[in-house]
Amino acid sequence: MSVSINIDNVVKKYGNDTIINGLSLKIQPGEFFTLLGPSGCGKTTLLRMIIGFNSIEGGEIKIDDKVVNNIPANKRNMGMVFQNYAIFPHMSVADNVAFGLRNRKVAGEAIKKEVDEILKTVKIDHLKDRMPARLSGGQQQRVALARAIVIHPEVLLMDEPLSNLDAKLRVEMRNAIKSIQNKIGITTVYVTHDQEEALAISDRIAVMNGGVIQQIGKPKEIYQRPANIFVSTFIGLSNILDASVKTKDCAVGSKKVVFQNEGYGVRMDNLSDSVQDGQKVKVSVRPEEFEINTNGEGIAATVESSVFLGLSTHYFMELSDGKKAEVIQYSGDAEILPNGTKVSLAVKPSRINVFEYEGERTLIEGVKRS
Amino acid sequence: MTASRNRHFTIWTTLTLLIMAVFVVFLLYPLVLVLYKSVVSPTSGGFSLEYFRKFFGQKYYWGTLLNSFQVTICATLLSVLLGLPIAYFTRSTKIFGRGPLEIAIIISYLSPPFIGAYAWIQLLGRQGVITKIINAVFHVKFNGIYGFAGILLVFTLQSFPLIYIYISGALKNLDNSLNEAAESLGCTGIKRVVKIIMPLIMPTILASALLVFMRVFADFGTPMLIGEGYKTIPVLIYNQFISEVGSDDGFAAALSVIVIVVTTLIFLFQKLISSRNAYSMSALKPMQPQPAKGLKNILIHLFVYLVVILAILPQVVVIYTSFLKNNGGQVFTGGYSLQSYEAIFKEGQSSAIWNTYLFGLGAIVIIIVLGIFISYLTVRKKNVITNILDTVTMFPYIIPGSVLGISFLFAFSNPPFLLGGTAIIMIISFAIRRMPYTIRSSTAILGQISPSVEEAAVSLGCTEMQAFLKVTVPMMLPGVLSGAIMSWITAISELSSSIILYGNNTQTLTVAIYTAVVRGNFGNAAAYSTILTVTSILSLILFFKLSGSKEVSV
Secondary structure, three states, X not given: OOOOEEEEEEEEEEXXXXXXXXXXXXXXXXXXXXEEOXXXXXXXXXXXXXXOOOOOOEEEEEEOOEEOOOOOHHHOOXXXXXXXXXXXXXXXXXXXXXXXXXXXXXXXXXXXXXXXHHHHHOOOHHHOOOOHHHOOHHHHHHHHHHHHHOOOOOEEEEEOXXXXXXXXXXXXXHHHHHHHHHHHOOEXXXXXXXXXXXXXXXXEEXXXXXXXXXXXXXXXXXXXXXXXXXXXXXXXXXXXEEEEEEOOOOOOOOEEEEEOOOOOEEEEOOEOOOOOOOOEEEEEEOHHHOEEEOOOOOEEEEEXXXXXXXXXXXXXXXXXXXXXXXXXXXXXXXXXXXXXOXXXXXXXXXXXXEEEOOOOEEOEOOOOOO | XXXXXXXXXXXXXXXXXXXXXXXXXXXXXXXXXXXXXXXXXXXXXXXXXXXXXXXXXXXXXXXXXXXXXXXXXXXXXXXXXXXXXXXXXXXXXXXXOHHHHHHHHHHHHHOOHHHHHXXXXXXXXXXXXXXXXXXXXXXXXXXXXXXXXXHHHHHHHHHHHHHHHHHHHHHXXXXXXXXXXXXXXXXXXXXXXXXXXXXXXXXXXXXXXXXXXXHHHHOOHHHHHHOOOOOOHHHHHHHHHHXXXXXXXXXXXXXXXXXXXXXXXXXXXXXXXXXXXOOOOOOOOEOOOEOOOHHHHHHHHHHHHHHHHHHHHHHHHHHHHHOEEEEOOOEEEEEEOOHHHHHHHXXXXXXXXXXXXXXXXXXXXXXXXXXXXXXXXXXHOOOHHHHHHHHHHHHHHOOOXXXXXXXXXXXXXXXXXXXXXXXXXXXXXXXXXXXXXXHHHHHHHHHHOOHXXXXXXXXXXXXXXXXXXXXXXXXXXXXXXXXXXXXXXHHHXXXXXXXXXXXXXOOOHHHHHHHHHHOOOHHHHHHHHHXXXXXXXXXXXXXXXXXXOOOOOO
C-alpha cells in the first residue's frame, strides 16, 4: 500500500545559483525518513521539490515508478505539515481538517466520519469546533497533522514541524508523530535541523550539508559510525584529535593509531586497507567515550572547569598539545575532579572513528555513505 | 520620590487636558453648534424639527441623499472590483513594470477627485476630445458623460487605488504557507482566492471600502463639476450654505447632521463586522510573484495596464494642457507655450500657491507636535481621558470636509473667535482634518517600541519627560514623519472645507483650480493643477526616502 520515493540525480537552481546538484536518494515504502542538516543545507528545498512547490531543473522524482516532475502540487496526493502550521485562521478545527476532503468532493457524511476519526487519532476531538486563535501551539500542530493525513496522501511531508514548540512539548509531539506514523504506515519525509529529534524519530536519516548528502543511515549507524568529520560533529558532540597510523610491528589486519605528541596509542582491527604507515589522521572521540585514568595510561590532560548536570558531569579539559576537549562522565558516586587536576584520557578502540586528515572521510572499514 | 512622581503625573495630565481643550474648541464645540442650529426654529427660536421635515418632505431634497447613496455604493463596489484583482495580480504574478505602475496608482489616488472630474470633462465632456472623435466616427450626438455615469467614472478611477494600497499591504502579511497548504489539499486558482485569501483579507477589504465610501460620500467637487442635474447631498449642503439668494444656515446644519448620522452608522457597521473577522497575521514568507504564461499573462497585463492608464489619464491630460497655447485660458489655439504659467504667476495670482504651502506647513507643524503627544498619551498613559481623546481625534475620519467647514464658520465668525476668512482658520481646519493620518502611523510605530527603552533611560538618570524627548520621540520620528507627509499631501489637495472657509486673501491651490474650472479658464486650472501634482509627487518621493520603503500606508 505504501509507496517508495525515488529521487534520481535532481538539480535545483535559483537563477544561476545551483542549490542542489545531482542528488539521489531512495526512500522505502512506509519509512520515516529524515533530512537533517544545518540551515541553508538544501533540506527544505528538497522537500518542496518532492511536494511540487519548487520546480525541478534536472533529474527525476518518482513515486513508485511514476515520474512526478510535472504534476502540480495539488495533484500529487501528498500531505504537508508546515513549519508555522499554516492553519487557516478563519476556519474551525473541523473545517480545517475537512478542507482537503471537501476539495476532493467527498460526500458530507463521509467527511464527518473521517474528520471525527482523525481528530480522535491525534487526540483533539474535543476541540472540534474551536477557532485556531484559541489553540495552543501543540494543539495547532495536531490540527496541521490531522489535516495533512486525513486526505490519505501517499506521502506525508513535514517541514520542521516542531521548531515552534517549547522543549517539553517538542518531545511529547515527536513521540505522538512517530506513533501516528507507525499506525497508519505512511511513507514520511521529515525535515529538521535538530539532530536529537532526528535520532529519536527516524527510521533512516540523510545528513545534508551544502546541498550534498553526507551520509544516509539508521540513527545508530550515523551516530556511531559517521562517514566524515562533518557528520561526526553535527550529530552529537565529538572531540577531533590529531593522530597518525602505524602499520609496522602489528599483527595482520591490525593497525595502531598513535595520538599526536603522545606515546599513547590503541590497536584497531577495523581500519581500511588503504591506510599507509605514518599517515596522518583525525580521530573523533565522543565526550562520553573517554575514560578518565589516574594511572598515566592515555592522553595527558588538565581539568579546566566542570559542570555538574545530575546524571552526568561535564569536564572541559586542556590536552597536552594545547587542544581543548570535552569529557562527559556518569556522575555516580565519584567525586567531582577539582580544576587543575592532571589526568589521562584513555579511549576504547571500538568506539572511536578515524578519518583522513585532508579529505575528512572515514577510514573505518565497512561504513557506508548511503 | 512620591513628590516627583506626582509632578510628572501632572505634566502628562496637563498635556492631556490641554490637547483635549484644543479638540473641544476646534472640533466638538463647532459640531455641537451644528447640531444646535439644526434643531432651532428660525422663527420661534425654540426646539423644532422643521428643517428635517423640510428635507424629508420634498423629493428635491431627499432625492440628493438617494443619489449620494446610489453613486457612493456603486463607486465603492466598482473600486473593490478593480482594486482587489489588481492587488492580487501584482502580488501573485510577475507584472512587467510593476514599480512605475504602482507609483502611477498612488499618484492618481493622491490627486483630488475634482481634478479628475474636470480632466474627464475635457476628454468626454460636451466639447471633449474623445467625444468629438466618437461623434465624428460613429455619426452620433453623444453629449458627454455628465451626471451619474460621469461621477461614477471619476470616483471609481480615483478610489480603486486606495483599495489597492490596502489590500496589497494585507496580502503582504499573508503567509505563503497558507496558500501552499491549500494547494497541497487540492485547492488552487480562483477557488483558493475565494475560500482562503478573500476571507482572510475581508477586514481589510471592508476597512478600505469604508474609507472609499466616506471619501466618495463626502466629496463635493466632483458632483459639482460633472454632476450637472445629478445632485448629491454635499452639493446640496454647499448650495444651501453659500447660495447667493438667501442662504439657509439652519437647513445646511440639518443636512450636515443627516450626513454625519449616515457616516457614523457606516463607520460603526464596518467596525462591528471587521472586529468579528479579524485575524492577526504576519508573514514569515509572503507570496512571491510568479511569472504567468500565455493567454493568462496577456489578459492580466491588459487588465492592469488598462485600468492604471485610465486612472492616471486625468493627470496626464492636465499636465499636457497646462503647456498648450491658449486664448486667455479659455480656448486652446494650437501649439505649446508657458502662457498659463505666466498667467498664474503674475499680478498676485500666485498667492494661491504660497498660501497652500504656508497653510500646509503650518498645519503640519501642529499635526506633528500634537500627533506625537496624542499617540504617546493614548498608547502609554491609558486612562479615561486619553481614551476619550483617542476617539475624538479620529472623528475627522467621519466628518465630511464641507460639514467641518460649515461648523467652523458657525463657531468662529463671531467674537470672541473672529477667525472667518483668516489664515488661522484654514490652518486649523487642515490640521484637524488631516491629523488622523499622523496619529495612526505614530501610534503604530510606538506600539513597536518597547516601554523598557524609556525605563532604561530613566534608570540612567533621565526624568520621564527627558526620556520621552530624548529617547522615545527620536525613535518614533520615522513613523511620525511618514504619517505627516500623508497628512501634508492630503491637506494641500483638500477642497471641500477650504471652498467654504477661504477668504479673499486665503485662496489655496485647490480653490484656485476649482474657481478657474468654473469660470472656464482651463489654462490656469491646468497650470495650478500641475503645480499641485508636482508637489505631491515630490512629497511622495520624500516619503519613500524617509520611510525607506516602496509601500504607502494610508
